[in-house]
Amino acid sequence: MGNIKTGIVMMNLGGPANLDEVEPFLLELFADREIIQLPFQRWLGPYIARRRTPKVKGLYASIGGGSPILRYTEAQGRGMVERLDRLSPETAPHQFYVAFRYVRPKSEDALRAMQADGVKRAVAFTQYPQFSCSTTGSSLNELWRAAGRTGLRDTFEWSIIDRWPVNDGFIEAMTETVREGLHGFAPAERDQVLLLFSAHSLPLDVIDRGDAYPQEVGASVQRVVERLDAPNRYLLAYQSDVGPVRWLGPSTEQVIRRLGARGEKKVLVVPIAFTSDHIETLSELDREYGEVAHRVGITEFRRAPALNERTRFLDALADLVHRHLQSGERHSTQYPLNCAGCSNPQCRNILNPVAGTPAPRRGVMRASV
């Protein structure tokens, strides 16, 4: 039995660590009805997953044979915990536990490790800055289900950091990546660079249910642009739409084509809704869209670096958890609000919540802002 006082579960999508994990990853992804709803999902999900496996394997092969997301998440966790032990000795020692949604380490792995470490106080900390039911929502629902499956329903006292779209440290770190990206351009041309913020898209059906994601992404973009305080023009687009349904636009790829057609020469793409490099940055933005940009005459197409192990981002993660622990809040004000069109009774639950305020009080500095 360990002596960890506060356990912090870092929830994220995850990605296959090697090529053998690609098929299981896709099978899990296409089985998750909280992210994709297919007719005859039990049959169609595995069919689509298997059919896409060779192509996706090729993409992972091209970025070094696997996703770096576990490596970065662990580096972020280490940096966060080290800082938290200094910032908040009263809740130390802290430990982080990775809970990916579609590959190991999964929620079960995190929960069992917490049990072994003797954790009582647990924070479910989403690694998606902006809330969506498809990402943070799905991860939380799975965390509570996993607690049931492992018999650990009553072992921990939980609180949730469910969103942080305009958290000061996050915005500062993100702005730093934009500044670094801009420094890749010649000084005389820097102010003419177009900033293309790109976030993962969502099917319009999810948007029409009332998902908070586009509002929060819009707020993040505004705050970064304000913090940057530079004369660059900017726009927000959404990447990675797939399949026959209509997704939230404008599509990043189409925007790039159109910018090129309009004679735009210098573009810096800024991934605004991811914290680590993964297939959507290293392959889709850098290679796939990079080739598109080249073909349509954008002579300099660069990407702002992902947050990854950046010092300011580690500071931000620690600060977010520290404020959250100090506030005594169980979750954000927004968390209990199901989407208007929600039909999933699992959504917006919290297991065995910590004693204290159910939600932030009036006048209390919230971790989320």
Add this chain to the structure above:
Amino acid sequence: MGNIKTGIVMMNLGGPANLDEVEPFLLELFADREIIQLPFQRWLGPYIARRRTPKVKGLYASIGGGSPILRYTEAQGRGMVERLDRLSPETAPHQFYVAFRYVRPKSEDALRAMQADGVKRAVAFTQYPQFSCSTTGSSLNELWRAAGRTGLRDTFEWSIIDRWPVNDGFIEAMTETVREGLHGFAPAERDQVLLLFSAHSLPLDVIDRGDAYPQEVGASVQRVVERLDAPNRYLLAYQSDVGPVRWLGPSTEQVIRRLGARGEKKVLVVPIAFTSDHIETLSELDREYGEVAHRVGITEFRRAPALNERTRFLDALADLVHRHLQSGERHSTQYPLNCAGCSNPQCRNILNPVAGTPAPRRGVMRASV
């Protein structure tokens, strides 16, 4: 010849002042290809306008026989100009000129009045806080065309205030309306009230072109919620979609239906993208959606007041123009950026711009933020 030193053109949609103006208003609206694109527009536009006239007349009859938007715009203009004369004696005297898009006073009226007043320095000041090509874009394009039609292309030196989604004074005034709205509920129940921010929707084709509107609306909502610093849950929806094409969701009306079905009892709707009461607040939100809310079991459905003649909003308008004049900027950084999918060569022009910086410089406090 008057002695006005600075003319401020307040651009807005406008609305019929009386029932006789309803048909001409709709005819102009459905003729504007910058807001609605119809096949065979020269025939289909008037056909739809005339067919809708009786219904829309009925709506205006129910709110007192006409739109109050001119009255409010004039009150806002007077308050703004009075403050500006005090704040900025070096650019005084100031005068405001209303330029509505689809009813008089139109751009021509504003330009001719400015000429009569001897104005040389002119500011085109959108009254839509968040930029869309369908609103501010259309108004500006029309303003430049009207200058051509009236032979006043070289009479004024122009700059533009093209957006102010997170302007401090605007956010403060908007937050004040939310606080007042909340005070309509019993103190013990106030924290349980759901805030339903509502903005006019746009067809998805406009969104997919890359219109800035949803990003900026999302940013406004976030800022108001932060300023409010209250435990209320909130969501953002889009109202007034019409016709067969798909619009940006979630739809305010559908959200109200679904909130009712989910047992939500107390809702405060907050118009986040309008500055004055008009048909969309007084008729659509208050009456139409109010009846829907009642039918679906929302027992208390209230609306935050529009900004109208609120002192803090008059302060905000004056402060916006003052900072803009001080900055020497011609327009926001964003203004020259056409939508990625733009095919309108008129867009993003500025006529006879004032000498000075083409756009805000790095490190200069921008009026727009």
